[in-house]
Amino acid sequence: xxxxxxxxxxxxxxxxxxxxxxxxxxxxxxxxxxxxxxxxxxxxxxxxxxxxxxxxxxxxxxxxxxxxxxxxxxxxxxxxxxxxxxxxxxxxxxxxxxxxxxxxxxxxxxxxxxxxxxxxxxxxxxxxxxxxxxxxxxxxxxxxxxxxxxxxxxxxxxxxxxxxxxxxxxxxxxxxxxxxxxxxxxxxxxxxxxxxxxxxxxxxxxxxxxxxxxxxxxxxxxxxxxxxxxxxxxxxxxxxxxxxxxxxxxxxxxxxxxxxxxxxxxxxxxxxxxxxxxxxxxxxxxxxxxxxxxxxxxxxxxxxxxxxxxxxxxxxxxxxxxxxxxxxxxxxxxxxxxxxxxxxxxxxxxxxxxxxxxxxxxxxxxxxxxxxxxxxxxxx
Numbered sequence: 001x002x003x004x005x006x007x008x009x010x011x012x013x014x015x016x017x018x019x020x021x022x023x024x025x026x027x028x029x030x031x032x033x034x035x036x037x038x039x040x041x042x043x044x045x046x047x048x049x050x051x052x053x054x055x056x057x058x059x060x061x062x063x064x065x066x067x068x069x070x071x072x073x074x075x076x077x078x079x080x081x082x083x084x085x086x087x088x089x090x091x092x093x094x095x096x097x098x099x100x101x102x103x104x105x106x107x108x109x110x111x112x113x114x115x116x117x118x119x120x121x122x123x124x125x126x127x128x129x130x131x132x133x134x135x136x137x138x139x140x141x142x143x144x145x146x147x148x149x150x151x152x153x154x155x156x157x158x159x160x161x162x163x164x165x166x167x168x169x170x171x172x173x174x175x176x177x178x179x180x181x182x183x184x185x186x187x188x189x190x191x192x193x194x195x196x197x198x199x200x201x202x203x204x205x206x207x208x209x210x211x212x213x214x215x216x217x218x219x220x221x222x223x224x225x226x227x228x229x230x231x232x233x234x235x236x237x238x239x240x241x242x243x244x245x246x247x248x249x250x251x252x253x254x255x256x257x258x259x260x261x262x263x264x265x266x267x268x269x270x271x272x273x274x275x276x277x278x279x280x281x282x283x284x285x286x287x288x289x290x291x292x293x294x295x296x297x298x299x300x301x302x303x304x305x306x307x308x309x310x311x312x313x314x315x316x317x318x319x320x321x322x323x324x325x326x327x328x329x330x331x332x333x334x335x336x337x338x339x340x341x342x343x344x345x346x347x348x349x350x351x352x353x354x355x356x357x358x359x360x361x362x363x364x365x366x367x368x369x370x371x372x373x374x375x376x377x378x379x380x
Contacts, residue, residue, distance in 0.1 A: 003173070
């Protein structure tokens with residue numbers, strides 16, 4: 001099979017292109033390892049994970065499993081590693097990913113560069129001087145390894161591709177870089193039937209028609225600002241030690257966070273008070289998200305050994321038979337059994353229940369317990 005680690009936030013025509021291209025190039029069924037109710041931006045996904053999974057199954061995916069929330073809201077390295085571990089458990093032969101460059105040689109050079117001790121030492125020095133992390137990485141790689149390895153690190157999707165390659169190291173899974181078509185990551189521009197996910201989200205939340213860019217328009221969407229008071233309440237209930245236990249918090253950041261939370265009255269005000277070149281907007285958003293979901297550094301370091309199934313096609317059903325980790329088709333059953341997987345799955349359930357508050361019409365709790373696994377009989 002060919003695995004794709006994804007968010008589909010929302011599922012758009014570019015995603016359909018990547019799934020179908022992955023199948024075309026490999027002749028293999030497609031496994032989508034998809035973020036659930038929250039994404040790496042530290043925000044609730046724009047629509048339900050069940051709706052996104054259904055659209056994916058109708059447009060190229062054969063099996064959709066959930067990327068555990070502990071990895072879905074993590075930095076790029078942990079996001080990639082969490083997804084790759086699931087791909088390995090399913091015995092995937094390929095990992096396909098969309099990026100601005102399909103030059104696998106340059107991407108591999110960049111991945112190798114980040115293993116270079118001299119590069120990492122230079123990154124550390126640049127960070128100490130207050131450099132913005134992505135720029136520090138690019139500058140360090142350019143100085144030690146040259147222009148070609150550094151150039152690919154200018155794009156967010158290429159950076160994630162590099163992390164996939166690092167996570168694949170030593171495995172039998174072959175990387176498959178699929179060049180993005182038309183709209184670039186986070187671009188405001190559109191090209192024919194293609195637009196970036198961020199552009200589509202903005203259009204949806206303004207009530208604009210996005211039907212030209214998506215195979216199915218989401219029925220109901222989230223509005224991140226509706227979660228602000230719930231997240232603020234959580235932040236105001238925390239101590240410095242609580243903040244210190246979160247992922248990506250260290251070197252005294254917990255004290256800056258605590259002071260800002262006590263003095264400011266909105267998430268944007270807190271971010272403005274704390275943000276530096278080192279503590280980026282995206283990093284702080286992820287920290288707030290982890291606080292709301294009770295995701296600690298200790299939890300994020302754990303290796304999930306389960307695959308929560310969201311849906312499958314007839315062909316995808318057969319992919320479940322050879323999975324080396326626990327296949328979760330009943331959330332209730334796993335939660336009752338206890339153990340490490342139940343601890344991690346609890347974060348997925350909490351994420352869905354929290355995201356239910358982000359709709360204009362608040363959703364009920366327990367969707368993870370009550371929603372049936374999707375089965376699509378997609379025409380061949």
